[in-house]
Amino acid sequence: MSQAELHSLNHLLNCYLREFAVPHQLVDWHAQGDLPKALQSDLLEGETVRIRTAYPVLKIAFKVQARGALNQIKLGSKLFAKPMGKPWQVLSTQAAIQALLEHMAMLTQTEPNVELQAQINNSLQNMQRFLNSTKVPYLNALQHTEQSLLWGHPFHPSPKSRSGVQPDELMNCSPEVGAAFQLHWFDIDPALLQELGKPVINKVSEVLTGRGGLYPCHPWEVNLVLGSRIYQQANQKKLIRHLGPLGKVVWPTSSVRTLYHPELDVFLKCSIHVRLTNCIRKNAWYELESAVGMTELLAPTFEQVEYRHPGFRMLREPSACTLNLNQTYTAASIEETVNLQESFGIIFREQLRTQHSDIHMAGSLAAWNNSGESQLALRLGEQAEQAAQQGAGKAEFILNWLQCYFKLLVPGTLTLLFKHGVVLEPHLQNTVLATSNGLPVQVWIRDLEGTKLIPQHWPHERLKNLSERAIASVHYSADQGWKRVSYCLLVNNIAEMIFHACQHTPGLEQRAWQHLATLLQNILHELGEPQALSDLLQGHALASKNNLKTRLFRKADRLSDYTFLSHPLIAHHDKQTEETAC
Structure with a gap:
């Protein structure tokens, strides 16, 4: 079993145990008695765990190398299954995923979720792609730690699933492989720019491209923008022009869409119509508004709490921006207009200011x-x-x-x-x-x-x-x-x-x-x-x-x-x- 398979199963088991098996009292910790011989061997260290499932697989068993106070586990063996009327047998990774999903479907009286199965497999495949890549290069401590989250959320069934992006594009912009890439930039009519809070985008443009007045877009989002009828009409009117990838590279942080450059005093939280874990990671207008509005609203509160508790700080989000192309194509639907505005949405988060390395x-x-x-x-x-x-x-x-x-x-x-x-x-x-x-x-x-x-x-x-x-x-x-x-x-x-x-x-x-x-x-x-x-x-x-x-x-x-x-x-x-x- 590969490391990617091991961690994928570990994540799924963590979730399954916590949300289903333990609440339904289906788990035998420190299991004894009916077990596969491989798990009875003294050569395999750890606690034996057995789960009582249902037809056609009646039981699943495995070893854990460690178990925490909240029953989080570190998987230490392959999974074994006991089908009705048959001896214990090794479960392949795919068979294990299938068996667990089928049991959850039975417990919830629903059909097995094939979409979730695809997301789990996509996450597993991405983990394997990341493992096969070169080691993450070291720029500084912040970049390196942000790009070191190889396995992702231990209590999510598909923590590295990324739907809506092709494999080659995935690798070019994923933090887990130490990616650094150029943003795509647009030359814009200044009248299109909508900013909230402190003006930032021109300084970002100057630092990254050497000139002001340009507007960035994440590489995963640019094709969606270029395919928009509203954008195409604005381009014909010479209000906006795609310049392609330009300037200095930026480093994606652990959230994938938030970007870092050491010469900037802000992170760029870009919009991408890609599903990461539970959500499509786009920036709606009200989210831009709430980020900046909350920064302004809560400033006195944060300052008071930070003064009382030295060493604790909330990172502010003082700025946000997007482009407003509403008037460039009057036949466009509200949905088209909103989608394009979201594609260009950026939230700016302040950098860490610290003498600590x-x-x-x-x-x-x-x-x-x-x-x-x-x-x-x-x-x-x-x-x-x-x-x-x-x-x-x-x-x-x-x-x-x-x-x-x-x-x-x-x-x-x-x-x-x-x-x-x-x-x-x-x-x-x-x-x-x-x-x-x-x-x-x-x-x-x-x-x-x-x-x-x-x-x-x-x-x-x-x-x-x-x-x-x-x-x-x-x-x-x-x-x-x-x-x-x-x-x-x-x-x-x-x-x-x-x-x-x-x-x-x-x-x-x-x-x-x-x-x-x-x-x-x-x-x-x-x-x-x-x-x-x-x-x-x-x-x-x-x-x-x-x-x-x-x-x-x-x-x-x-x-x-x-x-x-x-x-x-x-x-x-x-x-x-x-x-x-x-």
Whole structure:
């Protein structure tokens, strides 16, 4: 089984176990008895897991090399199946995917989702393409960490699926292969330009092309633009002209469509009509508006929270722009007009401003390398050896590292939620951290465009700078806000960081969760003792977003629901855990 197949199955099993098998009580952890002989061998390390499925495959079994506190797994063997009336047999990757999809169809009383199966296979094929490519070159720490997310979201069934782009174009612009490429540029009539917030596009044009007045477009989007009747009419009127790929190259970051150049003071978040994970990644006009509007609206709040919590910063999105060609082709439909406007939509996010050189996107740390080793565990192991020379034990160093990370990330995020009604999305891929002397000293949270507001704190009269459509897109109920933040912060981010950090140190994971519980207990009063957080510390379940069900039922990402997880995060106050070098 190739590395791409192993990780594809690992992702699918993570989702399937969490969203289906565990809630339906179909899993035998530490399984014994009826098992394939290959899994009974002492030569194969790890825990044996058996899932009870249904006709025609009655059981599926496999080994896991590691299992986390929230039942996230590291797959350690092939999958074996026991069909009705037959002995155990090895499942090929395709047969395993088929068997799991068929079982989910049975549980949900639906037909097997062939579209999802195609997306899973597309993701697998893309992983293999990335593996076959050359190693990601090193420009600087930020570029390298952004282009090191080889396997993607561990709880998404098709994290590297990219529909709407051809394989050769895929490789030219994918961060996983260290891509750097020229943007396509258009010479435009200045009257077409629509800017929100601080004017930026001319400076970007000057830095990247050496001249102002040009407008960029992502290579994956340019054919859609050139095929537009509206564009063609505007071109005939000499209002816009395609100049082709020009200027300095830019580097795609982990989100694929957000682009980096070290000489710019902004990232470019471009529009692409390509499905990445759950969404077509286009920039609607109201998203441009909400990004800039939220930056202006929340500036005093962010400054206040950042002052109270040094080392925590929200990256602003101060500018956005698009082209308005509405009047160039009067026979065009509203849909055609909107599509072209979206194709040209760009959100500008501020660059990281820091003196620190050791920078990591958190998702690239909580990940496996090509050899199956945890990136974070390897890094902490090496640093723990250095710390041992000063008398610090490995376990204590790892716990100290995690505590520093918790203290940077958690109080600021929860202060914004409970004191200010601001709902961030601090998942692994939206979190960037800097370290100094081996320990985390700074975190940045990004994706302000996706930030939500709770109406009790932010009624309509406080949002006068936003349109009704933008307000509808940013308003979240308190319950929605808590579910989103607790999922992104605790399940997607911190649980995975703990899982990876504690890979090679038995018993350490529980201690790490206790440290986190202590921190939450200590800030509970400062946050106003919110009921949701109090309940969590008393053992109420954690919300985990259902990425698999979202794709299975073909739902929009905004309509995703949750599975509720038991967890080790119970009220725990130990004075000894409060001491830290951070």
